[in-house]
Amino acid sequence: MSTLHARRIVVVGGSLGGLRAAEALLAGGWDGEVTVLSDELHVPYTRPPLSKAALAGGPDLATLAVKQRPEAARAEWRFGATAVAADLAAHTVTLADGETVAYDGLVAATGVRPRRLPSRIDHTGGAAHVVRTIEDCRALHSALRPGSRVVVIGAGFIGCEVAATAACLGCEVTVVAADESPMLAPLGRTVGDAVRRRHERAGVKFRLGVSVSLMSSADHGHSVTLSDGSRIDGDVVVQSIGSAPCVDWLSGNGLDLADGVVTDNGMRAGGIPGVVAVGDVARFPNPLFDDMPRRVEHWQTPMETARRAAATLLADLAGHDADPAPFTPLPSFWSDQFDLRLQSFGALGIADRTEVLEGDLGGQAVVGYFRGTLLVGALLLGMPKRAVAVRKRLLAGLTDPHPTYAA
């Protein structure tokens, strides 16, 4: 704002999204300051292994830390700096210790935190594990021993990956979930049931269609009481019941924060010039599918959204028009559970119908996810060599103005 000091972009959040935003801003020609406010105490690291290999073998920050572009070193990194408020009119961010940091441009990269059962249900005094940070992973790794009775609450991707990892370590695993099949919302019943059978063959037990009514601790371990009145005893309890976007610090600014930070297609929060959101916390429309803003918690999202957001922010701060080309990243994720690799492309969650396109669900398969007659997503169960072709076919249909992939 003032010409007397260097202009500053403040990045709130120092994980992958914050890092990639800082890199993209500095690589993109920003000649002012970039300050990254991180409430973590570590350099950014990769999280996908935390429920898989790093959980099995123990996490090592040196291995997990993401490679940084040289530009990242030109940013000022402030670790242990938690933003508690922002005033978008005054262009300031307030930290937990009361310090106020002024900005010319703002990047919201605060990500998500794991949901936990409420205290009226959870009487373990915080003994139940979650898996989000390297510290979480280390604590759970230390608790998993051959023969341990492990109760996993929640059957989403993290829950299923933790269950598979624990089973491979020789633990006795029970997965509890309110849904009728694992990964129901993202994958649908048919595929969820197929994956459940793989888990069951490896000895994992499922208690589905029930919720947890009480979780308590005693000398011998923990007890989980279910809504049908039954009880499961465990040495280790893991909560993997989804995540909540970290948006409290942005409240009071008139933004839609109902599920993350709603942005326009240029990643501007609430369409406000000079303020962008990236990564897991951003809820952005993707014209590849429709105009509905959605959050996408996938590995590539921080990279893709940071590149887009940085270009928008640099244009806004320079008073130029932003890139008019639509931002249309193809969502993509993978999950490893036992010897099974799931690889997904597109927006599976918006489909109204699935169809096995190749193979069979008892072995390896390619499953198409359709909305009406349009293929909006595809899931590979195994079949790694088909990934490139399946992805290409999906993209061709989504970008064809007259799609012909009929049922």
Add this chain to the structure above:
Amino acid sequence: MRINVDMALCQNYGQCVFAAPEHFDLDDAGDLVHQASADESARADIEAAAMACPVQAITIEG
């Protein structure tokens, strides 16, 4: 520039293939294959591929 992939780390997730399909591919067994080197003009694509790798297996020399 030289493209190095630590095959002990690589898990064949294919993310680099999607980022830079002219330089990385999956073979018929689903295993990663890649060019040993690339022109300077491909740097942005190769860097994107290196960043896309979830296990940080790709390094660029030169």
